Amino acid sequence: MKGFVLVLGCLIAIQNAQGWRNFNRGRSKGGNLGLPAGDAVRGSESEKVTTEWFTQYLDHFNPNDGRTWKQRYYVNDQYTSKRRDVAFLMIGGEGEASIEWMTKGAWINYAKKFNAICFQLEHRYYGKSHPTSDLSTKNLQYLTSQQALADLAFFIDEMNKKHELSKNVKWIAFGGSYPGSLAAWARQKYPHLVYGAMSASGPLLAKVNFSEYFTVVYDDLKDTGGDKCLSAVKQAFYQVDLLTRHMVGQRNLDKLFFLCDSIAGGGSNHDDISNLMDSLSGRFADVAQYNKDNRFSKIPNNITLDTLCDIMVNEKLGPEVNRLAAVNSLMMKRYNQTCLDYKYDKMVSDMKNVSWESEVSEGGRQWYYQTCTEFGFYQTTDAKPQIFGDENGVDFYVKQCTDVFGPEFNLTTVERGVERSNILYGALDIQVSNVIFVHGSYDPWHVLGITRSNKPLSPAIYIDCKFNSHSQHLIPKIK
Template sequence: MRILLLSLCIFLFINKNINAWRVFHHGRMVGGNIGKPFHYRSSKLKTIPEKWFMQNLDHFNPGNDQKWKQKYFVNEDFYRGSPSGPVFLMIGGEGEASDKWMTQGAWIDYAKVYKALCFQLEHRYYGKSHPTPDLSTKNLQYLTSQQALADLAFFIQTISAQYKLNDDVKWIVFGGSYPGSLAAWMRMKYPHLVHGAMSASGPLLAEVDFKDYFRVVDEALATSSNTCATAVRQGTTQVEILLRHMIGQRNINEKFKLCDPIDQNINNTNDVSNLFETLAGNFAGVVQYNKDNRIGKGRSNITIDSLCEIMDNDSLGPPIDRLAAVNTMLLDAYNQTCLDYKYDKMIKQYRNVSWGSETSEGGRQWNYQTCTEFGFFQSSAYSPQNFGNRFPVNFFIQQCIDIFGPKYNKDFLDASVRRTNTLYGALNIDVTNVVFVQGSIDPWHALGITKTQSLGAPAIYIEGTAHCANMYPQAADDPPQLTAARIQIAELINSWIRL
């Protein structure tokens, strides 16, 4: 009963009847990796209207004078009109920018203390910021982190002139997940415009085969129970066994509520890979966002403990039945009737180039960025591993080819990732006035800076917290180490402003 109530109480921030691989795909939750913060008094919070900024389509081609409208928000409530600032800028990422971030979250708490003028700029190609008529592969050439950084630079220059800010104004940028990387890169690439940066959960190392992702997931499960990860591995092995014969396949159809039955003598390896990756994603999505305060007071969240409570419950049957129970809990939580694992159906969705398509919320765009800049493919290559070995890195590279064309093959990806690491320095980034914040449970910390490399760019590694946890509103039950991290960040911001 407790688990049933837990699944019914989960805060739904996605549309009904959305398919499983669209809920959590490539380490990205639908809507973006930074969910909207939820405040128990959100109905009383101020509504911040959308504003629009005329932006350059291509910052690196002087012969291209095309413009487009980029969405942004501003909150002047804490600002005292001083021409010397400070000014806080929250960087948008791989999802729609939300006005809810303009009135809550840790950065707003800091803004109240330091009387900051606050802006949030939506990332090009996400949300309502549409630079091109559609999302064709040709048009997506303008979707790069370099263009996004230049968007921020031109925005800062224009806003500074509009508000008649002094040249010595202190702009502090904030970002979490991919925008966490952008925040650090912004300080490195445009130090004359950005004085400091808070980089939360930023994956600074581009990597085609991100096999350590599921290593961290396994380790996170072990923090809840010594037997939880073992039960997951046993359940996965039992799925493998049932796939080998017709009766077993029928059992899988029923247990996991598959939208399309597995055919006898199944030979579509991509379908099988998609099935196993989706089952693994059931756990990865929960681990990545474990107790991150995106839901808020009075609401429950499915946590690592919830998963392990099921996986350790012998009364539910053998491990495969417990694995199926986890799957059912998440299907129910996201208002889904069945688990969609068919590879061709997925590819067809991601090939849709219309702004009105289901994947235009950011799925197609983020796929493009992973296929052209970052990789970040969470493969099953890590060993020993509890989710099987059915989704190797080649499975993800094939998706790049099938969605965007034969050009986006392994050689292209390898070269693209090398280029990204060359441009930004990866984990050897040379920067000051940046604080790198990572959580031990967050699988993305494996690609980030977790130890201080220089006094000018300290790292805060928060034990027991997940993806971007420090950015969300405070809660009474926050662990002491999370509270301490927020205080340390505030002190660093204060030191930057006073420099």
């Protein structure tokens, strides 16, 4: 094979919705990967995609535990040659796997060029891949990135046999966001099985206090709307804080932001206010995270940071808090929301639901657990300069770990889990070859990834969106 061409825009995913129910801890409801661009594929291509189930061990690291479960995966075998020596694997992450990726996206174009058989493996505990009877804290002990990587290894070994792939088959892993991390780690941990990987927007450094997240959002807004936009956002959050302190102001907040539960009358506590601030800052955070995704640039009324800054500097709308309310209304309208749910106890109650039929089982509870036990990733407002207030420190997010999963899930637990992850994988000092790291400057997650590299066999592509570098090309050799 002569080469492998990678073409990416500034970002890889698009948000599904807003608010803590739909955008929380940097995760969009349904996962951060999103769907590929383009119309639905019909006819011969889609008909040849099959949905299958693979028997996995529940605990790969206990040889005395023989319990198994069924993991969902998709197969597209229509592009492979008689040699059957190239296999592409899209790694599932913190959301349901989508069959749409099996016939669309750049990786399918590469599959056609290099005659690859394509697989997509859904991450344990997400989508329809249910290893346990429910999502109880006891059962979630088997939800770890290490178990997920072992799932990949056992899956690859079995697919080599089932599909009679060449003994010299080259497996290339693809992943975006958390699966971008998994792609790099799979190559690192199982180099005899995974020949190479494309890691897009993958955070490799686990960190408890990810205050840099909102520093990037700050820079994004400044690049988009200048100091005027920054000043308006800062003033708006300051005014919200003032309004929470007295009855008349609270009643105004109820009306301005269409709160599901009244904040007036002393019925809200400090955690509620912190959750409200978290939801409102999230309006800017998730747009920044997916700003001007080139797959969706032609969608009418596509909301970008330009959209938000245009609203925030529009003096005709009244004081800055009214403009923030207009931003909130725009996002609610786009996603058919009728009110903003901010109550902390309600959020915790929902997150404690362990049923596979619950709303949070789509991945919210699972991702909470992984942040509490492996990654942290808490997007605090501790960094300076700060325009989103100062209500959301590390304690606010660690408290959620305790309230949702139990008293043993505390700051010590989170810190130990983060340290363990960085020791196991090497964080930004990961020793790995045949991996391409791709990040966009507007995406806050790039701070925790590799954006520069002097290693020819593990290059980095950093796309500076400020200079409209919407795509770059890299052609590393595959020998």
